[in-house]
Amino acid sequence: MSTEQFNQEFGAIRGQLKSYILRITASVADTEDLVQDTYLKCVEKLDSFRGESSLKTWIFTIAFNLAKDNLRAKKRWAENVTDICKEAAMSNQAFFQEAMHIRMTSPQGHFEIREHIAFCFTCISKSLPLEQQICLLLKEVYEFKVHEIAQIIANTEAIVKYYLHTGRSKMVHIFEGRCALIKKEGICHQCSELNGIFNPKQKLQVELMKIEMAKEAENADKEHLFDLRMQIVQGIDPFGSNAAALQLHHLEHNRMVMENI
Incomplete structure (x- = not known):
């Protein structure tokens, strides 16, 4: 998958991802940071995406992994x-x-x-x-x-x-x-x-x-x-x-x- 294609796909689910992160963090600032961090991590790891799951599942997995340590500490x-x-x-x-x-x-x-x-x-x-x-x-x-x-x-x-x-x-x-x-x-x-x-x-x-x-x-x-x-x-x-x-x-x-x- 090219970065351009990924950007289109990410843009299509960004709203859902953002609302999901808000609902688990209850913080607008944390949400904005985590959405951006998720995007950057996805781009960094894009070559590892093999289509074994849906792209949406893969993105939400990365978002969860980025958020979980901070959430468990609260x-x-x-x-x-x-x-x-x-x-x-x-x-x-x-x-x-x-x-x-x-x-x-x-x-x-x-x-x-x-x-x-x-x-x-x-x-x-x-x-x-x-x-x-x-x-x-x-x-x-x-x-x-x-x-x-x-x-x-x-x-x-x-x-x-x-x-x-x-x-x-x-x-x-x-x-x-x-x-x-x-x-x-x-x-x-x-x-x-x-x-x-x-x-x-x-x-x-x-x-x-x-x-x-x-x-x-x-x-x-x-x-x-x-x-x-x-x-x-x-x-x-x-x-x-x-x-x-x-x-x-x-x-x-x-x-x-x-x-x-």
Whole structure:
């Protein structure tokens, strides 16, 4: 494969790679660095690519290898990350001033509940052990096959299936207990609360009925609701959406809080 051909192929998946790295690092700066480092490492090793896997799998493997040591050195986030970061935000006037400035001035400063659902998944997934988080993202969001994930993390398919089962089960359990969008007893109402702050003229119930997961909450089982949540995450580009600037600001706040407790 020529460098020119590789550049075209890399460009085609760069958006997915970038969103994947953001979701595992929760850092825009680290994401930019790792995307660039991945590209350079791929070009350096291009002669070693033999087509034994898809080019996308090969690129994601290199990205994982570049990121894993840094990620393993960092603490996992708590399951109640949204509670911890909400409390920190409530005592940080500058955070809300900056957020409102973004909301009023940026073309990517909209607040959308759907986008916050994806944001919430990113934060809570960081409470999983790294391998479970990686496998869950690769399978549920980026639609890699089990054998491809096994290659990316350099492990067996049996271990990948175990990580997928345990990671998914844990996330389903967390959302069932916390998310008020899918269960009335849920203790987290941040989607609704933030929508009230940033979109005070919107009718909340009307907005919720635009979201399949919320519409089906009373009748669908928890596994199906998680699948609907994953469909939302799949459909969100955290760098290119109408809410990107606002959600990235929020994510940076959460990262700083969680890395300093």
